[in-house]
Amino acid sequence: MDKTSTRLSLPVSPREFGFYVNGAFVPAGPREVFSRNSPGHDVPVTLIPKCTADDLDMAVSVARTAFDDRRWSGLNGQARAAVLLRAGALIRERAEEIAYFETLENGKPISQARAEVGGCADMFEYASGLARSLHGDSFNNLGDGMFGLVTREPVGVVGIITPWNFPFLILCERVPYILASGCTIVAKPSEVTSATTLILAEILTEAGLPDGCMNVVTGSGSTIGQALIEHPDVDMLSFTGSTAVGRRVVEAAGRTNFKKLGLELGGKNPQIVFADADLEDAADGVAFGIGFNTGQCCVSGSRLIVERSVADAFAQMVRAKFARVVVGDPLDEATQIGAITTDAQNRTILSYIEKGQAEGARLICGGEQMDFGRGQFISPTLFGDVTRDMAIAREEIFGPVLTIMPFDTIEEAIAIANDTEYGLAASVWTKNIDKALMVTRRVQAGRFWVNTTLAGGPELPLGGFKQSGWGREAGIYGVEEYTQVKSVHIEIGKRSPWIG
Numbered sequence: 001m002d003k004t005s006t007r008l009s010l011p012v013s014p015r016e017f018g019f020y021v022n023g024a025f026v027p028a029g030p031r032e033v034f035s036r037n038s039p040g041h042d043v044p045v046t047l048i049p050k051c052t053a054d055d056l057d058m059a060v061s062v063a064r065t066a067f068d069d070r071r072w073s074g075l076n077g078q079a080r081a082a083v084l085l086r087a088g089a090l091i092r093e094r095a096e097e098i099a100y101f102e103t104l105e106n107g108k109p110i111s112q113a114r115a116e117v118g119g120c121a122d123m124f125e126y127a128s129g130l131a132r133s134l135h136g137d138s139f140n141n142l143g144d145g146m147f148g149l150v151t152r153e154p155v156g157v158v159g160i161i162t163p164w165n166f167p168f169l170i171l172c173e174r175v176p177y178i179l180a181s182g183c184t185i186v187a188k189p190s191e192v193t194s195a196t197t198l199i200l201a202e203i204l205t206e207a208g209l210p211d212g213c214m215n216v217v218t219g220s221g222s223t224i225g226q227a228l229i230e231h232p233d234v235d236m237l238s239f240t241g242s243t244a245v246g247r248r249v250v251e252a253a254g255r256t257n258f259k260k261l262g263l264e265l266g267g268k269n270p271q272i273v274f275a276d277a278d279l280e281d282a283a284d285g286v287a288f289g290i291g292f293n294t295g296q297c298c299v300s301g302s303r304l305i306v307e308r309s310v311a312d313a314f315a316q317m318v319r320a321k322f323a324r325v326v327v328g329d330p331l332d333e334a335t336q337i338g339a340i341t342t343d344a345q346n347r348t349i350l351s352y353i354e355k356g357q358a359e360g361a362r363l364i365c366g367g368e369q370m371d372f373g374r375g376q377f378i379s380p381t382l383f384g385d386v387t388r389d390m391a392i393a394r395e396e397i398f399g400p401v402l403t404i405m406p407f408d409t410i411e412e413a414i415a416i417a418n419d420t421e422y423g424l425a426a427s428v429w430t431k432n433i434d435k436a437l438m439v440t441r442r443v444q445a446g447r448f449w450v451n452t453t454l455a456g457g458p459e460l461p462l463g464g465f466k467q468s469g470w471g472r473e474a475g476i477y478g479v480e481e482y483t484q485v486k487s488v489h490i491e492i493g494k495r496s497p498w499i500g
């Protein structure tokens with residue numbers, strides 16, 4: 001990668017990866033190989049093995065042994081913290097390489113990928129402290145004859161299935177917390193974005209993580225992913241992706257070993273803008289909330305709900321922001337919106353844009369496939385005259401498509417915001433503290449932003465209400481999620497006999 005200009009160059013040839021088991025790469029050998037093309041340039045950038053069911057069994061068995069022999073969970077918090085801290089430092093050292101492959105496989109702008117990688121190092125650094133502070137509880141109020149303890153134990157072997165929209169960030173919102181708890185891991189990244197998960201596994205070994213504690217199997221969701229969710233020796237599974245596959249994960253757990261589940265699924269997230277907001281700031285935030293990562297975020301602010309008195313003027317302000325945002329080559333440092341990650345997703349977004357018009361919504365701007373000679377790009381799109389029953393107002397589009405609906409009262413704004421099966425995230429824009437707090441309390445969402453959007457970090461937990469998922473990742477909650485609670489009653493002195 002030549003970085004002489006503000007545009008990085010493409011690799012001369014695709015990088016070949018093995019999958020990762022027991023502290024080392026396993027070359028593809030006789031297995032089929034998946035060739036990933038960069039969605040921004042349409043050239044091959046990585047070669048990834050298609051693992052077999054036997055490979056998955058081997059990875060799970062290695063993770064099982066590594067958990068059961070306590071090579072990781074048996075270390076004290078200080079030793080685990082040291083590994084996580086070193087991993088954070090190594091991520092910073094290899095940040096440029098990670099960001100480069102993230103951009104090549106995913107299509108996101110390089111500047112954004114770099115910022116995400118920095119945030120991921122931060123996750124490891126923060127979680128290292130949690131490895132030391134994780135603790136249970138004690139009950140010293142049970143009388144002179146009894147003492148009570150509540151301890152937390154790692155849940156065991158954790159499977160992680162991650163999607164293609166934030167391959168490294170979503171992984172790092174989980175891995176350091178899971179390792180802090182003492183669990184071992186088998187991760188399956190999306191087939192189209194596997195490179196940075198494999199790089200992380202290598203980094204963890206270099207940081208001193210014992211072999212077998214972080215394993216990565218690669219391949220498609222329908223084969224390796226399905227086998228992982230059904231695997232009886234996986235104690236917990238963290239799944240991030242579509243609600244449809246989330247349902248399959250729940251069914252598979254029920255059919256097999258009732259593995260514990262963490263699910264982060266879809267969202268159709270409201271952005272409520274009151275007339276008293278700083279409208280310039282809000283327009284910028286709203287454009288960012290749907291333009292960031294080409295709207296391919298579970299937390300994208302895809303439903304704009306604006307007080308009627310300013311609705312038309314605000315739509316024009318957002319339109320003006322969209323007109324100035326830089327869409328283009330993900331490897332160009334000036335780019336703000338990159339490529340759509342998969343062909344299937346590109347088709348899905350365009351079909352929603354068609355459906356919106358067919359259902360009677362008014363296309364205010366965008367709605368086009370943009371032609372840069374190669375790659376797949378869609379211009380930021382704004383729809384007016386949207387009603388609550390339209391598909392574009394109800395279903396997760398996962399693209400840069402924003403719908404506007406006006407409201408007259410705060411009650412109506414809250415009702416529109418909650419009129420969805422999802423409950424992942426929401427934002428409110430107002431300078432009135434009472435309105436901000438009323439909306440924050442009553443809109444059903446796991447993450448909430450007041451006068452900002454998409455803010456995040458390692459401290460605050462992530463997760464959804466309603467059909468957006470189960471459980472929480474990150475923060476102390478993210479470590480506790482990967483533990484089981486054990487209560488211990490300790491008799492002091494002689495117990496009173498049952499048979500006298």
Ligand code: NDP
Nearest residue numbers: 162163189190191220221222225226241242245265298398
């Ligand atoms: P999926 O839910 O299919 O993919 C997410 C992950 O699940 C990927 O790693 C995928 O692997 C894997 N997977 C797919 N099928 C199975 C299975 N049967 N068992 C286990 N794992 C499986 O999402 P899509 O890629 O199809 O995207 C479709 C829609 O999902 C998007 O339009 C968007 O609405 C939503 N989505 C939401 C995300 C979120 O962050 N909440 C992230 C991604 C998508 P592989 O990719 O290798 O097939």
